[in-house]
Amino acid sequence: MGKEAIFENLFNAIVDISEERVEKAANELVKGKIDPLEGIEKGLSKGMEVIGERFEKLEIYLPELIMAGDVFNSAMEILEPEILARGKSVAKKGTIVIGTAKGDIHEIGKDIVAMLLKTAGFEVHNIGKDVPTPTFLQEAEKAKADIIGVSALLTTTLLGQKNLIDLLRETGKRNRYIVMVGGGPTSQDWADKIGADGYGVTAKEAVSVALKLISQKRA
Numbered sequence: 404m405g406k407e408a409i410f411e412n413l414f415n416a417i418v419d420i421s422e423e424r425v426e427k428a429a430n431e432l433v434k435g436k437i438d439p440l441e442g443i444e445k446g447l448s449k450g451m452e453v454i455g456e457r458f459e460k461l462e463i464y465l466p467e468l469i470m471a472g473d474v475f476n477s478a479m480e481i482l483e484p485e486i487l488a489r490g491k492s493v494a495k496k497g498t499i500v501i502g503t504a505k506g507d508i509h510e511i512g513k514d515i516v517a518m519l520l521k522t523a524g525f526e527v528h529n530i531g532k533d534v535p536t537p538t539f540l541q542e543a544e545k546a547k548a549d550i551i552g553v554s555a556l557l558t559t560t561l562l563g564q565k566n567l568i569d570l571l572r573e574t575g576k577r578n579r580y581i582v583m584v585g586g587g588p589t590s591q592d593w594a595d596k597i598g599a600d601g602y603g604v605t606a607k608e609a610v611s612v613a614l615k616l617i618s619q620k621r622a
């Protein structure tokens with residue numbers, strides 16, 4: 404089966420909320436030695452966009468949203484070992500603490516960013532979801548992090564990203580850390596507005612932005 408057909412199967416399996424079909428397509432992708440990241444971007448994430456739109460239009464409800472998230476995660480269980488295997492043996496690039504802002508329990512995208520950063524050579528401390536602002540700083544201090552990443556998927560939790568930057572300023576630590584933001588409602592404009600150092604629309608972009616920022620900091 405060609406890779407476009409596999410991407411389409413991944414997409415359709417998410418949209419139809421079928422764990423069985425997503426697992427089948429993810430296994431075919433691995434067997435076919437196709438780049439799993441392309442499968443995430445062109446299949447799974449596109450499917451999630453449709454799920455989000457349907458939820459917004461009240462065509463589906465919360466239970467379906469939850470199930471779609473579970474289906475996505477079933478595919479990730481198959482793809483993750485493959486992604487990690489492909490990223491082996493890179494030199495350590497830096498340390499990042501990453502979590503989802505307080506009040507927000509979305510973590511699929513943040514976990515993908517965390518995994519890709521790991522494969523790119525970062526030491527990653529994934530501190531989970533619904534993380535209070537001060538915890539980001541505490542964990543960053545503990546890990547001696549270079550970067551703090553804050554994910555937010557809700558318009559109501561976006562402020563958590565700004566709150567962290569405000570906290571860093573208040574504590575005189577703004578220059579100590581690179582701050583990166585991401586998640587659905589964020590944008591480059593928002594990142595500029597709150598004074599974040601970087602923004603990534605996808606996990607892949609998050610990695611290249613992190614690499615760029617860290618090399619600038621060390622230069």
Ligand code: B12
Nearest residue numbers: 455472507508509510511512552554557558585586603606
């Ligand atoms: C799955 C899902 C859920 C699942 C989450 C499961 C989980 N374990 O994460 C569940 C069912 C729990 C859920 C709950 C809710 N959800 Co919801 N959910 C979604 C959905 C369909 C997909 C999100 C997703 O996983 N996408 C796939 C990943 C791969 O993409 P991503 O998250 O965007 O991440 C990528 C980038 O953004 C970026 N990125 C992400 N984080 C970071 C961080 C950094 C630092 C960087 C650089 C980059 C980066 O890289 C990632 C990979 O490429 C979205 C729709 C959508 N279009 O986003 C709605 C959506 C986000 N949810 C929504 C809502 C309203 C809710 C609820 C309030 C519903 C309710 N009534 O209870 C609750 C919120 C609960 C809470 N307090 O958080 C709305 C938000 C509207 C808004 N703008 O505020 C959306 C947009 C749906 C909609 N269109 O209405 N949800």
